[in-house]
Amino acid sequence: MFGEVLRASGGAERLAFTLVDKFGEKRAQWALGLTGFIVAIPVFLDVALVILIPILYSLAIRTRKSLLYYGIPLLAGLAVAHSFIPPTPGPIAVASVLGVDLGWMMLFGVIAGIPAMIVAGPIFGRYIGNKIHVDVPEHIKEEEERKKANNEEGKLLPSFGMICFLILSPLVLILFNTTGGILLKEGIFKEVVTFIGHPFVALIIATLLSMYFLGKRRGVTKNEMQSMTTKALEPAGIVILITGAGGVFKEVLIESGVGDAMGELMASSGFPLVLLAFLISTFVRVAQGSATVAMITAAGLISPILDMTELSQPMLALIAISIACGATVLSHVNDSGFWLVNRLFAMTEKDTLKSWTVMETIIGLVGFFVVFGLSFFIS
Template identity: 70%
Template sequence: MGSDTFLILITVLGIALLLFLVMKSKLQAFVALLISSLFIGVASGLELDEVITSIEEGMGGTLGFIAIVVGLGAMFGEMLRVSGGAERLAITLVNKFGEGRVQWALGLTGFIVAIPVFLDVALVILIPIVYSLAQKTKKSTLYFGIPLLAGLAVTHSFVPPTPGPISVASILGADLGWVILFGALAGLPAMIIAGPIFGKYIGNKIHVKVPDFVTQNEMEQEKNEKELPSFLSIVLLILIPLVLILVNTVSGQILPEDSFTRSLLTFIGHPFIALTLSTLLTFYFLGTKRGYTKEEIQNIATKSLEPAGIIILVTGAGGVFKQTLINSGVGDILGEMMATSSLPIVLLAFLISTFVRVAQGSATVAMITAAGLMSPIISMMDVSEPMLGLLVISIASGATVFSHVNDSGFWLVNRFFGLTEKQTLQTWTVMETLIGFIGFGVVFAISFFV
């Protein structure tokens, strides 16, 4: 092992290498994280067999949790998508809220739908509703689109079982109940301000018509409303895992350790059990009861694991990055530096995540890199369970701000709304930045009381 300064320098170079591989070499994030971890391990003076051990420990320790949760969540979300559950939520909420409050309905729709469904998939499913409303009212698509995007983006970043917060929680060892609670507390005001409020402002300022490439068929709902699942069944299926996980967290705080009730609630409220139960219920109520064969349900579940696979591997590589920092001794040094620093740990987590996000674009890579750097620091400090939950949302907030041309989400919105690059910066980028800073502001304020 070298001096403290040398180890810090090696870590900085490792992060620089990671950014170079992702940004310039366009190397897949999974491979880039592994290479950066190898560099830090070897350059810091670890024995070669210790470097291999770090990889095994980091990958295995992280995937033991993340693979199950993300895999189950992906199957749950795909069944919701295929059955038309997302459309049912949107149509019912828009009808209930009425034309005058349709922006609030779209924001809430995005917030709920993105819990089990990936953001880009949810946008593809729901964008025809935005087109249809814009066509009927002659308003800018942004008037309806920004609230929907804000709802989708907030949940995508803040509320498990979406992959981002799940990955960070896994690396930091945070309890998902606290993450869900603080994610909702930070996310709802962020969605309201960045969604309906900002959407109304920017929709009146920039008038964007429905893109020319959109055909009338795309604006029409493919499914007859009578064929869609019921609104209540969809809401209940989405809420079941969240409620079970939250009950698990609450019971751990208020019930005695030797209580049978606490043991039972801890078991059924563990993310593994909660998501398994919810996924099985989804297969039955949205699959079997709606006429899908066993083979069709199996194919839907299998297909859903394709996009989940890369998320699982990237998160596992983030675990390797974390473990290498710990085994190399860098974690101890960073922890000691943090212990003597006046900088709040929640703010540090936000700043690290923001830096990586702006530099290379990917919110997932930003979250995982920041979590990897924060994990050894946390291990050196006395951090409570609620504070770990706040740190997850702080990192997620930093990974949300300042989305620009190096972010795939930027171009997704640019294409679907037919915007210029300048208009995308004025709309999507500002919306994302509002979400990130409001989310951080909420958790930073809460951090003074936990």
């Protein structure tokens, strides 16, 4: 609901327009990477890309650069947040299966995600944009020409500060809960912080704030808001189904004894748990395609092993992010994201493999190396 209200109000466009304007055309890649990183926290990757791709078209037409020059940084930001940062479905589900505190997962997701976004986004985007020239489709060029005379659309968008406040508010509340649990003494204040910082409550607060500031105050009627929020629930069914199936899979592994057998087998391999989580997740990702399904399946497979050991919350969070890294690499033809990018950018399958697939693999590998390095300092 939060993401749909943000989309319908034009909040994502305002964020992108403002950041590109502030960074300047020469540093637009960095602005687009940051935009993707922020927008994909409340909005699904595919929806966010459809919302923001007109900005890529405009930049590519204006500068005559390859669409990939600007598209890869945006895609990198979207992919990192989609895989690494709660409250997107994959990280939330993995955290639930492994029993990871979302605050720790969010913290390490950002620490691993930012370097991954920088390398796979602006750096790789500049390289591949110069190697492969992807032109803007002709019908888009004609449409852009027709829109040039009309500058009123930007005036109707919500303010940049308001959008940042709404997107960051649930994340800040969740982080307050995590830090408060460590730093605050028992008492009413700690109970209040714990309550409002619970992911469910934090997201409800953010959703209600978005309904008020981006809905009621901007003249959206009750019927329009009801229609908007009802539509937002459509993709929730499949997410609940996948998450529930992941939980069932985990319990079947535990109760049947397969989990213990796998745990002993993998434990005897001598691989560190962070590396083991990455390898399992990568295997599932390549085999079936969906990053979210790969994350939940890998979490179910490694969960019985973790139950055999005593691990701290920070270490569990590192393992969860390692799973996310493995579920990101090697996106190919059995991944819906591959075809979404292929069609919106009007590329051949070969060019999509050279750009999108390589970008996803860079994100997963850079994120994993960061997490693997941190695992030596955290017990």
